[in-house]
Amino acid sequence: MSTAPILAGGEGALPRHVAIIMDGNGRWAKKRFLPRVAGHKAGVEAVRAVSRAARAMGIEALTLYAFSSENWRRPEEEVGDLMGLLRLFIRSDLAELVRENVRLRVIGDFRRFPNDVVALIDDAIARTAGNSGPLLAIALNYGGQAELTNAARRLAERAAAGALDPAAIDAGMIEAELDTHDLPPLDLLIRTSGEHRLSNFLLWQAAYAELLFVDTLWPDFGVAELEAAVADFARRQRRFGGL
Template identity: 80%
Template sequence: MATALAPRPDPELIPRHVAIIMDGNGRWAKQRHLPRLAGHKAGVEAVRRVTRAARAMGIEALTLYAFSSENWRRPESEVSDLMGLLRLFIRADLAELVRENVRLRIIGDYRRFAPDLVAMVDDAVARTARNTGPILAIALNYGAQAELAAVARRLAERLPPEQIDEAAIEAELETRELPPLDLLIRSSGEQRLSNFLLWQAAYAELLFVDTLWPDFDEAALRDAVDAFGRRQRRYGGL
């Protein structure tokens, strides 16, 4: 007997833009007495599940924190493994993104990566540039403090101080093409933002869940969206 699909959430209660700090790959592997690489591989499978679920729910933009500017501090072998998984993800999933009308965006200074990987990322972005559907934004070598410092430098070169306001900053952010951030999720039970979308999260709903990222799936995303729908967003008002 076929399993009945869960009802789709009320469109009025679905966040337009969801961001996820994908945390817990290492602990997932450790619990299973597996190498950390196995956890990262399982994490890639979770990315596939969640990106497909987000599209099915009608979420307009999904931003995933894949590699932070602080991740360079990890052992060289682990960084190399992460770069290899990014290559595999692009090779394996780009055709699906093109077919499903997904627009791929990158935030962060990914040009610090190896030249062949930079070329792969550029090609993937270019091949989805004319798509008109949901946005999948991947944060690569991203740090929010560095983003804001760069915005400040650019604006200081062009504008007098009295003209630098919130709108001017918003227009320079790497997320300027995305809808405002509605919901930020962190997996694995940790309760901090870890230098991710600090400006954008000013009025986002924050949700910290105990699920380790490799175990995060459609049901977990649906639970998060349902929790978002139950919250009242006042933006400083009553």
């Protein structure tokens, strides 16, 4: 689905593809003297609110950074809590996604997750595969560097087998090997919680995306905050290296 970017911007422009680094659940809980899992639970509620708002606004694709390849470094108990919340989200929200004609996509190596979680994800993807509406992509055990490494390895293997001329490799070929090959070009990348880094998220895809860093902790990021982010995007002029 990915195509070359179209010059866009100015009042009224709507991003086709929005990605969000959902950061700040732990700090949200700490401010309220609650365990970290309470922040993650509140973060799931924010996922519901923002994904519904994105659909209502006409955003074609929403990608959410839910579990990075580095998140395995967190305490085992917290990783277990996150797996439990993922199970709960799929079981409780899948019917709505099917009803709302949403196509669920997962980017990243989610097959490292527990077998029952993998089965739930596979079932959710299969049950929404025939939908023709907006895309909801969830990044699970995802890392941008690993994604690029895997893409380069696959192209190198084809070249070594004589099926590909190395001189013919271009950006389009690399993009076709990425997890996001069937998503629209990334227009707007938002990070919550006041941090100003990409944290290994969509490194290739963010090359010409508009970046927005907000202080709001993820559980407090809702409809109004998404609308403000889209309004900010609409005021920007995107030149993609041109004038």
